[in-house]
Amino acid sequence: MIAQIVPILLAFGANLGDRRSAIASAQREIGAAPGVRALRASPLRETVALTVDGPDPDAPRYLNGVALAETSLNPHELLDLLQAVEARHGRARGSDPADRWADRTLDVDLILYGGRVVADERLTVPHPRAHERDFVLSPWLDLDPDAVLLGHGRVDALLARVGDTTTPFGNDDHA
Template sequence: MIAQVVPILLAFGANLGDRGETIRAAQRELAGAPGIAGFAASPLRETIALTPQGPDPDAPRYLNGVATAETTLAPHALLDLLQSVEHAHGRVRGAHWGDRTLDIDLILFGGRVIKDERLTVPHPRGHERDFVLSPWLDLDPSAVLMGHGRVSELLARIGDTTSPLDEPSGPATETGGGTSDG
């Protein structure tokens, strides 16, 4: 049986430790993982921490980025991989929307809609988060978020509070295993 190849969109965030190196290391690990190919990462962007009460300018700032890839993994197997990478980088699941060394969200899994006790795809708040939409536009200016429309229009509607990060080695637009059009 031939495994189905599914395009995915992942979102990365960190506001503790060496945020940029943690995200880039996690991206390299995922790019080299079995069942993942064509991994392309956006430039990183910095944002104010978002809490259940709203933006918190006093909390450590986040670095965020997204990546596109293709996978032959089933959705929950991919989620297990993402959570194992988070754990390897010191992720502790505590307070909802709390500070973290690494957060990896599965935003899209092909055209599938998944909603169960472990996974909701498309991500239920991806369309209202500039820290997902802005780096996604950096990676793919013609991106469309399933069920919500053009990413450029979504970002224009909510506003962009992110700021580009000046990465010494430049953005990781391609991280092994495939080619990038961007």
């Protein structure tokens, strides 16, 4: 049986440690993993930290980017891969819901898995807040100016609606 190849969109973020190195290393690991191919990373963008109370200019700033790739992994196998990469980069996952907003060495989110909708106790795809996040939308447009977010519409229109507070980050040596 031949595995189906599915296009995916991943989002990367880090605001602790060597942010650029962590993201680049994670992108290389994911791109080299069995079942993943053709990973293409966006330039990185810097953003203010987003907390449960909103933007926090006093918290360490985030580096963010996205990557398009193809996979033969199913959504949960891909999630397991992403979480293993995060763990190797020092990401600790706690049971407290406030941990979602905590500073981190690496965060990798599955934004899109082809045209599939997944909603279970482990995974929601398309990512439920991607349409509100300039740090996802802006670098995505760098890779695909005609991008469309399933269930929400054109990415350029979504970014125009939320506003772009990101700033380009130096000369990127992305994966």
